[in-house]
Amino acid sequence: MRISSLFLKVSLGGAGLWLALCGCTKAAAAQATDWAALTQKSSIIFSGTVSQLAATSFADVPKSAQTIVVKLDSVEKKPAAVLLKKGDSVTVEVEDAPAFREGTHATFYTDGWIVGAGVAVKELGHEVGTAAEPVQATSAGKPSGQGKDEISDQELLDRMKASDFVVVGRVTDVHKWNVPEPKSGAPSRVTEHDPDWHEAVLEVQSVLKGGKVKGNKVIVRFPNRNDVAWVSSPKFAKNQRGIFCLNRDQSTGALASAGGQQANVYTCLGHGDALPISEEARVRSLLKNP
Amino acid sequence: MRAIVKGQTPLYGTNQIERLARQYASHAEPGSPAGVPCAGERAARQGETTPGETTLMKAVASSQLRFLASARLTLFLPALAVLLIVMAGFLVARGQSPDPPSIRVINLIPASLSGESNQDSEPFLAIQNQNPQVMVASAFTPNPFSMTGNAPVYVSQDGGKTWVLNAITPVQRMTCDITHAMATGEKHPRGDLHAGTLACATGIILNESESNDVAMSTTMNVQSTRSNVDQPFVRALGVANSDRIYVGVNDFNQSKGRTATIDVSVDGGATYKSIPIESRKTAGQDGPSVRPAVANDGTVYAAFFGWRRFDGKTATSDIVVVRDDAAATGANTFQVLKDPSDKLPGRIVAKRVAIPWSNAPALGQERIGSTLSIAVDPNHSGIVYVGWADKGSKGDIYTLHVRSSTDRGMTWSKTDLPRTTIHNATNVALAVAGNGVVGFLYQQLSNGRWVTHLVQSHDGFTRAKDLVLATVPADQPVGQFLPYLGDYDYLLSVGNEFRGVFCANNTPDFANFPQGVNYQRAADFNAKALNDGSGNPVPISIDPFYFSVPVIP
Numbered sequence: 001m002r003i004s005s006l007f008l009k010v011s012l013g014g015a016g017l018w019l020a021l022c023g024c025t026k027a028a029a030a031q032a033t034d035w036a037a038l039t040q041k042s043s044i045i046f047s048g049t050v051s052q053l054a055a056t057s058f059a060d061v062p063k064s065a066q067t068i069v070v071k072l073d074s075v076e077k078k079p080a081a082v083l084l085k086k087g088d089s090v091t092v093e094v095e096d097a098p099a100f101r102e103g104t105h106a107t108f109y110t111d112g113w114i115v116g117a118g119v120a121v122k123e124l125g126h127e128v129g130t131a132a133e134p135v136q137a138t139s140a141g142k143p144s145g146q147g148k149d150e151i152s153d154q155e156l157l158d159r160m161k162a163s164d165f166v167v168v169g170r171v172t173d174v175h176k177w178n179v180p181e182p183k184s185g186a187p188s189r190v191t192e193h194d195p196d197w198h199e200a201v202l203e204v205q206s207v208l209k210g211g212k213v214k215g216n217k218v219i220v221r222f223p224n225r226n227d228v229a230w231v232s233s234p235k236f237a238k239n240q241r242g243i244f245c246l247n248r249d250q251s252t253g254a255l256a257s258a259g260g261q262q263a264n265v266y267t268c269l270g271h272g273d274a275l276p277i278s279e280e281a282r283v284r285s286l287l288k289n290p
Numbered sequence: 291m292r293a294i295v296k297g298q299t300p301l302y303g304t305n306q307i308e309r310l311a312r313q314y315a316s317h318a319e320p321g322s323p324a325g326v327p328c329a330g331e332r333a334a335r336q337g338e339t340t341p342g343e344t345t346l347m348k349a350v351a352s353s354q355l356r357f358l359a360s361a362r363l364t365l366f367l368p369a370l371a372v373l374l375i376v377m378a379g380f381l382v383a384r385g386q387s388p389d390p391p392s393i394r395v396i397n398l399i400p401a402s403l404s405g406e407s408n409q410d411s412e413p414f415l416a417i418q419n420q421n422p423q424v425m426v427a428s429a430f431t432p433n434p435f436s437m438t439g440n441a442p443v444y445v446s447q448d449g450g451k452t453w454v455l456n457a458i459t460p461v462q463r464m465t466c467d468i469t470h471a472m473a474t475g476e477k478h479p480r481g482d483l484h485a486g487t488l489a490c491a492t493g494i495i496l497n498e499s500e501s502n503d504v505a506m507s508t509t510m511n512v513q514s515t516r517s518n519v520d521q522p523f524v525r526a527l528g529v530a531n532s533d534r535i536y537v538g539v540n541d542f543n544q545s546k547g548r549t550a551t552i553d554v555s556v557d558g559g560a561t562y563k564s565i566p567i568e569s570r571k572t573a574g575q576d577g578p579s580v581r582p583a584v585a586n587d588g589t590v591y592a593a594f595f596g597w598r599r600f601d602g603k604t605a606t607s608d609i610v611v612v613r614d615d616a617a618a619t620g621a622n623t624f625q626v627l628k629d630p631s632d633k634l635p636g637r638i639v640a641k642r643v644a645i646p647w648s649n650a651p652a653l654g655q656e657r658i659g660s661t662l663s664i665a666v667d668p669n670h671s672g673i674v675y676v677g678w679a680d681k682g683s684k685g686d687i688y689t690l691h692v693r694s695s696t697d698r699g700m701t702w703s704k705t706d707l708p709r710t711t712i713h714n715a716t717n718v719a720l721a722v723a724g725n726g727v728v729g730f731l732y733q734q735l736s737n738g739r740w741v742t743h744l745v746q747s748h749d750g751f752t753r754a755k756d757l758v759l760a761t762v763p764a765d766q767p768v769g770q771f772l773p774y775l776g777d778y779d780y781l782l783s784v785g786n787e788f789r790g791v792f793c794a795n796n797t798p799d800f801a802n803f804p805q806g807v808n809y810q811r812a813a814d815f816n817a818k819a820l821n822d823g824s825g826n827p828v829p830i831s832i833d834p835f836y837f838s839v840p841v842i843p
Contacts, residue, residue, distance in 0.1 A: 043435035060447055060454045062505045079435055081405035083812075083823040093507065112435030113507050115402040116454030117810075122507060155437045189542050190600060191520045191578055192649060192657065192777060193466060193494055225649065228412070228430050229466035229490035231771040251492050269492050271437055271463075 038125045040154035042109040044084065045077040046070075050104040053097070057089040058118035066093050067120075068100055070108065082112070084119055091120035105129060151272035157286050159272050163245035165210035166287070167218075168280060171240040173201040177221060179252055193230075195223030197252055200236035202244065208287055210246075218264040220244065221252055234274030243283050245273040394838045395759055397796060397809040398427060398444050398453045403434055404812035405822035406831070409769065412776030413791035413834040418472040419528060421479050422784045423449045426472065426504050427791050429776075429834040432464040433457050441465045441487070445504050447480070450789065450836050453810065456504065459487055460497050460512045466490035467521055469780075471535070474528030478503045484559055485510060486522025486537045496522055498537060500559050513559040518542040519551075521578045521660075521777070527588065527617065532558040534617055536590060538580030541566070550576040550594035550610075554618045567592055567612045567624045569634040573600040577607060577645070578777075579662040585671035588617035591699060592624065593664035593676050598642060605647050609640040609678050611664065611699050627699050639693055639702045644681040646688065653716060654735045654764040655774040658688045665720035665728065668783070672698040675728055677710070677718035690715045690732055694750060707751040719781040721788060723841040729788040731781040740764045740775065742792045746842045759837055762795035762802045767830045775832065788839045796820065796833035807835070 039045065052069035061067065072088050084090070092108055094100060106128045110121035151159070160166050177199040181188060200220045204213045223230035234244075246266035268274055275283065399406060410429040418424035425446045433439035434455060441464045442457040459465060467488035474482065481502040489495045496519045499510040523538040534556050541551035541564060548568035555562045568576055577595025584590050596608035612624040612635060625635040646652065647659035658679070667673035675694045682689020692710035693703045715734035722728050730745040741761045747754040781790035798813035798820060800806070811833075812823040820828040 043439070060445065060452065060505065062503075081403055081407075081822070082434060083402045083404050085824065112433075112439065112457070114454050114456050115434055116400045117402065117452065119402045151437060158438065189518075189520075190575060190647070191540070192659065192773070193488075193490065193520065194649060196649075226769075226771050227466075227649065228464075228771050228773065229488070229494060232463075247492075267492070 035125075037154075038109045039077075040152065040157075041111075042077065042124055043079060043112050044075075044082070044110045044119075044121050045108065046072050046075045046084070046090065046110075047107045048072040048074075048090070048105070050100050050102055050106070051089065053100065053102060055091075056120065057091045058116055058120075060116050061091050061114055061118075061120045064093075066095075066097050068092050068094055068097065070106075073105075076107070079112070082115060082119060089118065091118065092123055093120070094123045094126075099128075153282075153286060156272055156275075156283070157290055159245050159270055160209060160283070160287060161290075162247070163209065163273075164248055165213070165218075165244075165246040165266065166208040166283065167202070167204045167210070167213070167244050167246065168206045168208065168277070169202045169204045169218075169241070169244060171200045171236050171238055172203050172217075174236050174238050175199055176224075193227050194225060195227075195230055196225040197221055198224040198236070208243070208283060214264060218246065218266055220246060220266050220268050221249055222268055230269075232271035233269045236268075236274070241277045243275045243277065243280055244268055245270070393757070393805045393840070394450065394836075395803055395805055395807040396450060396453065396836045397807065397811060397813075398429070398791075398834045398836055399796075399809075399811040400453060400455055401810050401812065401823065403455060404820070405826070405828055406434065406811075407829045408432060409767075409771060409774070409832045410834050411773055411793045411832050412467075413779055413793050414469045415780045415782060415789065415791045415836070416470045416472045416483060417782055417784050417789060418480070419784075420474055423447055424472070424480050424504070425450055425789070425836075426470060426483055427453065427834060427836060428459075428465070428468045428470065429791075429793065430464060430466075431455065431834075433462075437463055439463065440509055441468070443468075443470075443483075443485075443504070444834070446836075447505065450838055453836070456507070458501055458504065458506075458508065458510050459485060460499050460510050461487050461489040462491060466494070469522060469524045471524045471526035472504075473526035473533040473535075480504050480506075482533060482558065483510070484524055484526050484533060484535050486524045486539070488520075488522065493517060494520070496539065498522070498524075498535075498553065498555075498559060498562060513555075514553070514562045516543070521580070522553075523579070523581050525582045525584050527584045527586075527590075529588075529617070532556070534584075534588075534619075535559055535562075536582040536584060536592075536618065537562075538582045538592060538594070539564075540576060540578045540580055542575065544568075547572045547574040548576070550580045550592075550596070552580065552582055552590075552592055552618065552624065554623070556617070556619050565618065565623050567594065567636065568596060568610075569625075569636050570596055570608075570632070571598070573597040573605070575600075577605060577662075578660040581662050581664050583664045583666045583674070584617075585666045586668050587671050588615070589666065589671035589698070590614045590618050590624075591664055591666055591674055593639075593662055593678075595645065595660065595662060595678070596636070596638075600647070603647060604681070605645045605659070606642050607645050607680075608638045608642060609662075609676065610636040611639055611674070611676060611695075611702075612636050613699050637699050637702070639676050640678075640680075640691070643678075645679070646681050649772065651769065651772070651774070653687050653714060654740065655769045656716060656735075657772045657774075657777075658716060660777065661688075661690075661716045661718050663718045663720045663778075665722050667722040667726055669724060670726065672696060673722070673726070674699055675720045675722065676702075677720050677730070677732075679716055679718065682711075682713065686713050687735075688716055689713055690718050692718070692720065692730060692751070694728075709745070709747075709751045709754050717776060717779045717792070719779050719790065721781040721783045721790075723783040723788065724785070725841060725843070727841050729781050729783065729790075729839075729841075731779060731790055731792065733775060733779065733792060735764055738764050740794060742779075742794060744781070744788065744790070744837070744839055746788070746839075748842065755842055757839060758804045759792065759839075760794045760803055760807075760835065762797065766795060766797075767832065783841065786841045788841055789837070791834055791836050793832050793834050795830060797830050805837075805839075
């Protein structure tokens with residue numbers, strides 16, 4: 001993956017030396033140690049030549065002194081669904097417009113802004129000149145991309161940071177769970193976003209983040225409904241093995257019991273909170289080298 | 291960038307003539323059956339839209355069209371000449387430009403997002419009232435760049451010909467409900483967008499927010515936020531230097547289960563007040579849909595489902611309408627209309643109807659349970675229409691009804707208006723044009739297809755013009771989640787146009803779009819296939835479509 005190649009490049013070369021070689025801008029230099037993070041944070045990375053200043057590459061993008069047009073030489077990273085290729089012109093909303101002139105060649109680390117007849121992006125950082133090791137397209141001739149269901153390293157790292165526990169485990173049981181009616185006697189709500197809560201009993205095999213789990217067994221509540229509100233939430237099946245990012249249950253408003261005793265109750269609601277066991281090495285690596 | 295598919299199609303002179311002929315000829319045939327356009331419509335369809343073309347295809351198509359048009363002109367020239375003379379006199383007499391808008395159907399997915407295959411369902415539309423070239427549409431479209439970026443909206447600045455996607459809502463990645471309105475744009479010609487969004491990451495949170503310029507990258511400013519509410523539905527009215535905003539919500543925070551609520555702001559969203567509009571005992575709550583409608587004189591109506599009993603599968607419900615004559619700025623808001631049966635606020639349009647409730651596919655791949663619409667004549671606030679769906683007759687899954695009032699909601703037609711009892715249909719959306727013509731948008735499951743209709747009438751549907759905007763396979767694509775097409779679509783009027791949005795299977799097939807269609811995304815209409823703009827195939831999915839249809843005179 002392109003991200004990992006950039007990451008490796010940074011790691012091996014040393015950020016300071018690398019920046020000196022490629023003549024990075026003041027803004028970039030100020031973040032000299034953050035290139036790997038910038039690479040992870042960027043949804044679109046490309047190299048190209050500035051063709052117009054204070055201009056845009058297609059209608060509907062507001063023109064300003066901060067917008068420039070860049071003709072692409074190569075695309076290093078982009079979402080799979082976004083059409084972007086060598087020769088395209090892209091609008092970049094830059095942070096430091098005077099740093100650019102027509103003909104300036106740079107690698108841009110950006111986040112997406114507008115998609116229309118073309119693409120407009122917001123600059124997160126850039127390096128002027130040709131990189132010491134220009135990033136090449138993959139052997140298939142296509143830039144690396146992120147599929148719509150894939151989670152990037154940065155996003156996964158963010159998820160794990162926000163989790164109370166990250167565990168490796170196996171689902172031993174799944175059953176429906178009805179939210180207890182409140183003592184006020186108010187009836188339960190009927191909405192099209194009803195989560196249809198279910199509980200998965202998760203046998204914890206190892207804890208990658210968080211303290212020891214009492215009894216090595218936790219309850220994980222999850223929405224079983226296929227409503228748009230919960231479409232990104234993981235669904236669980238018996239005997240499923242994987243890596244799970246867990247948060248203490250603050251969504252359903254109730255505790256649970258397992259085997260007649262109060263149990264540790266968590267939710268696992270976000271996209272990427274349940275990963276296949278094949279991702280274990282990646283998860284461990286990210287936790288070790290965040 | 292790419293030569294392929296740039297949805298702007300050249301309009302040939304012959305097509306303009308055909309459109310004029312079609313518009314007036316078809317209006318003279320009010321009984322024209324759905325899905326069977328008149329000869330003029332069929333002829334116009336061939337040349338009206340030609341997206342997905344390469345330069346070569348366009349050249350070939352152009353020559354064929356010109357040949358066909360030439361042949362037709364030879365045959366029908368005398369008749370057309372007479373018609374044009376009559377029409378020119380008619381239009382000049384009315385002081386209008388002799389260039390009425392044509393029917394337009396546009397796939398909203400931008401060219402640069404041609405590789406997407408999301409289920410972009412549940413569309414909505416806002417038109418900047420003072421600058422109708424600017425519009426905002428929405429759907430369940432995720433942020434195209436990352437899992438953590440803002441959910442986007444579609445923006446057009448050219449009256450709907452082209453659309454871009456701009457990620458400015460305050461919700462991460464994708465909303466789980468979104469509606470919006472643009473009343474005056476007092477702060478910018480591309481503002482002010484007022485949105486009600488639900489964020490559903492870990493719970494369900496309502497944000498009521500504003501954008502002063504929908505083309506900029508600035509995230510919408512959240513003005514109010516709270517939880518325990520459902521299905522925000524935003525309308526707005528521009529007044530002097532501020533907007534009045536009305537957000538229908540099903541508010542579970544209200545006491546006694548009287549959950550139908552209108553959030554009202556009279557200061558452009560700076561502050562909101564939640565006003566319960568249910569006055570009767572409920573089955574613990576009202577139905578999810580609470581729909582406000584605002585007339586130019588400040589009359590505000592709202593319709594809701596007053597749930598009286600609910601057994602998990604069926605809601606026994608009243609169809610209730612409330613009204614406020616002072617833009618909800620005074621005391622005793624929404625209490626003007628009282629029902630003669632119990633003297634309580636809220637006129638009951640239909641009493642104790644059975645509404646099927648299913649959070650699983652029930653009508654094709656779509657769920658059902660809460661489609662509702664209300665529309666008021668913008669210039670005659672005493673004329674109001676309400677549409678909803680219920681169990682209907684035996685054997686029906688879901689039946690639409692439309693009724694009307696001409697005395698400010700005090701009395702209602704006791705039965706459905708003619709031609710408005712629609713079997714196995716959903717997503718009713720009503721709007722009234724400036725000339726009093728009512729538009730009736732709905733989607734019907736018919737012979738294994740989802741058929742999207744726009745019906746117009748100026749006499750309460752005694753006579754009506756029915757246009758089929760789309761007829762697409764109902765079994766493809768397989769749904770990714772619910773709602774499949776949406777719990778609603780939407781219709782508005784502006785000038786002499788009805789503008790609206792609906793969702794449908796996006797197979798690029800002209801046979802699926804009887805009025806023609808333009809795709810911004812890469813599409814091969816010969817192969818009836820999508821691609822990512824680089825030639826790689828893209829699976830069929832649900833896309834949002836914008837349309838503009840001239841209001842019948």
